[in-house]
Amino acid sequence: MKIIVCIKQVPDTTEVKLDPKTGRLIRDGVPSIINPDDKNALEEGLRIKDENPGSTVTVVSMGPPQADVAMREALAMGADEAILISGREFGGSDTWATSYIIATALRKIGDFDIILCGRQAIDGDTAQVGPQIAEQLGIPQITYVQNLKIEGKKVVCERQLEDGYCVMEAEMPVLLTAIKELNTPRYMTPKGIYDAYKKTVQIWGFKDVPVDEAKIGLKGSPTNVNRTFSPEPKGKGEMLEGADRNTVKTLVDKLVEKHLL
Template sequence: MGLKIVVMIKQVPDSQEVVIDPVTFTLNRSAARNVINPADENAIEAALRIKDKLPDTHITVITMGPPFAETALLDAMARGVDDGLLVSDRAFAGADTYPTGLTLAATITKIGDVDMIFAGEESTDSSTGHVGPGVAEFLGIEQASYTSNSWIEDGYVYAERELEDGIETVKMKPPSLITVVTNANVPRNATLRMKIDAIRKGIKTWTLADIELKPEWVGLKGSPTVVKSMRTMNEKKREGKKFKAGEMDKFVDELVSKGILKL
C-alpha cells in the first residue's frame, strides 16, 4: 500500500487582475479570473515530487469553496494529482479561518489513513497563514510550516524550513502536515492529454452531511472573528517637485526652507 497524500488548495482571484473600485474602495474581484492560490501550486508540486519518487503514492487535492472551484481541482488533477474533492455547502459560507480549518480537518478524517498533508503557506486573498497549521492542530498531528523542500526517508517525513540564519530540517512521524512557501519549486504544466483525462475523470463533491460536523460549527456561525470596522487608507498627496541635474543648490535650498534638512 502506497503513501496517501492530501493537498489542500484554495481558488483565489488572480492578484494581478484584482482592481480597487475607485468609488467604494473595495476590491473588485469579478474582473479577475480565478486561479489556484500561488503557494498552493507549490504545495501540489511538492506532493507530486514525492509521487515521482514513490509512484504508488495516491494524491487527493481538496478545497472548500463554491461549485466553480471545480476548475482549480481539475487544474491540479491535470498536473498529475489522482483525485479532486470539492467540499461545498451553503452552510460553509462566511467561514473565517477557524471553521475552515475544522471543515478541512473533518474532510481529511473522513478520507482516512492519510500519511501527509500539504498546503500553501498562505493565500493571496487573505494572507493569514492560519488554515494549514489549524488543520494540523485539529487533527492533533505534527507540522512544519513555511517549508521549501520535503521528502520521505525510512518512514519519516523530512522538511526543510528556510530561516534567517540557516536551514532547519524537521523530522516528523507521519501523519504530518507541511505548508509550502511560494516559489519553493517550479510547478509543472499540464498537457492536453492530462487535461482531457482530468475532465473525463471529474471531481467528487462532499457536503456538510458527508463530513459529519454540526451546522453551528461551520460557516459564519462557527466563526469567532468579528469585524468591527474597516477603513481604506487614503494616499497622501505629495508635492512631487522635480529638479533637473545641476540644480543641486536649488534642491538643497528647498529642503532647508521646508525644514526637512537642517544645516
C-alpha cells in the first residue's frame, strides 16, 4: 500500500501573529513543530505500514526550507520518504492555492492508496486543505477520523460527530483527515534520528511541480486575510453576595444598566 501523509510545520503556539502589511505569518522567535493533528495522521500511516508489509509512507509538506526539520522528524518516526515543496512562487498561497499545489505534487507522485492529513492546522485553523486536496484529485474523503480499519481495498472509518460517531467506508484511493483521538503518536528513536539525517529530503521547487502560475501565490489566491487578532481578555466578573431583597435589586439594576433587561 502506498500511503502519503501531508504534514505542515507550524509555530508552537496557538496565538499566531501576522505582519499587518504583508499578511505573512511572523515566525521569528517562535519555535516550530509538526502540526499536532498531522502527527496523528503520520502515526496512522506508520501503523498501517507496520501491519501491511511492503507498504510505504511518504511525507509531503509545502513550506519554507526550515520545514526540513519537520521532515527529518517524520523520517525519524519511520517515514520512508520526504518531499518538501518549497519555492518563492508558492508563498502567499491561500488554502485553495495550497491544496492545488499539493494535489498537483501528489498527482506527480501517483499510485497512492491512502492520503492522510490532519484535521486542522493550529496556525491557519481552517481545516480546508485536506478536503480541498481530495476535491482537486477527485477522490473520496472522510474527515474527523477517530478509528480506521483496512478491509481489502476499502477503508472503514469511525467519523467523529459532536455527540457520537458514524461509520463510513470508502474505496481507495481515499483521503482521510485525522483527529487526536485516532491514536498516540510514537516517539522518534535514537536510531531513527541518526538514519533520518542520512536520508535525503527531496526539494520540489516551482519547476518540479507542474502548476499553472496564475493559480498559485498571492495573485492566484481567491481569498484574502484582512485582519487577524486575539480577542481582548474579558474583565474579572463581579460576585454579589447574599440572597436578600437588596442584593436582588442591585443585580436587577446592573442588568438594566447594561441593557440586558
